Amino acid sequence: RELLRKGWPLPYLEQGSRRLFRWLIKLLMIWARRLPGLYYRQLLRASGDGRELLQHRDLAPLFFRDQLEVIHSRARAVADDLSAQHGDWGFRLGDIRVPVWILQGERDRFVPVSMARHLAETIPAAQLYLFHQYGHLFPLSRPFQRAFLGRAKAWISRGSNSMPSP
16 A cells, blocks of 8 residues: 555665566556556556646547557567666766756656666766655656756857856
């Protein structure tokens, strides 16, 4: 119950037994294939603040299609995603020497804030920006995209070495 209260339990479960974690992923995918509507409703429920974005008329069909693709990939898509998050990238985070913005919604129920803090502490030129009012899906919101992309474009066009805040 505690894991479900926090939202999407996978980041927390992954920290425990790898064998149990893999088994739970397979079980989740079987359940999702048999009851995709229920799976999707539970995913919306777990998304917290992002629920409104996921139900937006432009984004909802795309998100639902992506989720169906995840479901029908069996556990492969989830495993690929987790591998990208936790696997070996062929370099150490501490070796990154370019400026990095780490943007994290504090209400994110899928990726713990501790992950963003870890990245910010490990990457030398990283700047962490925590957004109190956002959850996991804030990059999909049009106001955020306009503000962020506008600042990023201005920064790139100036060719500046110092990064503005997002």
